[in-house]
Amino acid sequence: MNATDPTKRVVRARRIQFAYPAGTLARHYVDGDLVTSHAIAFLSATFPEGEDFFVRSVRRCAGEITDPELKSQVQGFIGQEVTHGREHRALNERLQEMGYPTRRWDRTTRRVMARYERFFSPLTCLAITAALEHFTAVFAETLLGDERAQALLGSTEVRSMLLWHAIEESEHRSVAIDVYRAAGGTERRRIWAMRGISIRFATAIVVNTTLSLLGDRAAYNPIRLVRSLAALPRLPFLARAVQRRVGAYTKQGFHPDDTDNTALLQYWTAELFGEKGTLTDHLR
Numbered sequence: 001m002n003a004t005d006p007t008k009r010v011v012r013a014r015r016i017q018f019a020y021p022a023g024t025l026a027r028h029y030v031d032g033d034l035v036t037s038h039a040i041a042f043l044s045a046t047f048p049e050g051e052d053f054f055v056r057s058v059r060r061c062a063g064e065i066t067d068p069e070l071k072s073q074v075q076g077f078i079g080q081e082v083t084h085g086r087e088h089r090a091l092n093e094r095l096q097e098m099g100y101p102t103r104r105w106d107r108t109t110r111r112v113m114a115r116y117e118r119f120f121s122p123l124t125c126l127a128i129t130a131a132l133e134h135f136t137a138v139f140a141e142t143l144l145g146d147e148r149a150q151a152l153l154g155s156t157e158v159r160s161m162l163l164w165h166a167i168e169e170s171e172h173r174s175v176a177i178d179v180y181r182a183a184g185g186t187e188r189r190r191i192w193a194m195r196g197i198s199i200r201f202a203t204a205i206v207v208n209t210t211l212s213l214l215g216d217r218a219a220y221n222p223i224r225l226v227r228s229l230a231a232l233p234r235l236p237f238l239a240r241a242v243q244r245r246v247g248a249y250t251k252q253g254f255h256p257d258d259t260d261n262t263a264l265l266q267y268w269t270a271e272l273f274g275e276k277g278t279l280t281d282h283l284r
């Protein structure tokens with residue numbers, strides 16, 4: 001398997017803005033599907049507070065870094081995550097108006113992150129960050145690499161926004177783990193953090209998606225609900241290959257660059273932000 005050349009890594013925040021005028025998004029904006037629309041709304045709601053936690057965790061341990069390359073990547077990482085948080089807040093407000101409880105999810109995420117910071121050391125918070133960044137990067141690269149995943153989002157502004165977010169998650173996927181290692185983090189702590197957070201993350205998605213569905217009248221249509229649940233095993237984000245990539249994190253010596261993302265990033269950067277890029281008009 002090819003690896004990414006770390007010297008070619010560029011992490012830089014784009015100044016970008018999306019808009020979701022009222023009436024431009026259908027209630028079930030993910031291909032009319034119940035479960036994935038609620039699940040993605042939940043994930044979007046957790047991003048702003050989650051990404052703030054990532055930034056604080058990286059910042060608190062970044063004092064140990066001597067490598068100028070990594071230092072500059074940390075700055076890029078912070079700029080990217082701050083922009084993601086701001087843009088997800090805008091989307092979350094729209095989703096709240098459409099009936100998804102994103103404000104409540106946002107408050108819960110803030111409480112959970114504050115609890116982590118109270119109970120865990122800065123290095124463990126960074127290990128949790130690196131583990132969650134791995135999840136984000138694998139899902140991001142699945143969206144960028146699988147046409148079926150892109151097709152689910154149709155041609156909505158949510159699709160454009162998630163593609164931009166996915167590019168930047170792939171660009172900075174190594175920053176948290178590199179800072180963790182530079183700060184002296186052990187493999188044991190890194191792997192245990194992933195095991196713990198995987199259970200927490202999977203439970204949160206299942207529980208909150210279910211509760212959210214209970215508040216949606218459309219979910220009481222048995223045919224629609226059964227059809228949506230039956231489609232889950234075919235969801236690109238739950239494919240075997242994706243599960244294997246997530247699981248690879250618990251191997252000793254794992255590094256995100258073990259999987260080459262160069263071609264994927266080149267393609268999407270040109271497609272969205274090149275001369276005829278479809279999102280060039282969104283840049284400020």
Ligand SMILES: [Fe+2]
Binds near residue numbers: 080081084165169
């Ligand atoms: Fe992000």
Ligand SMILES: [Fe+2]
Binds near residue numbers: 081133136172
């Ligand atoms: Fe990230």
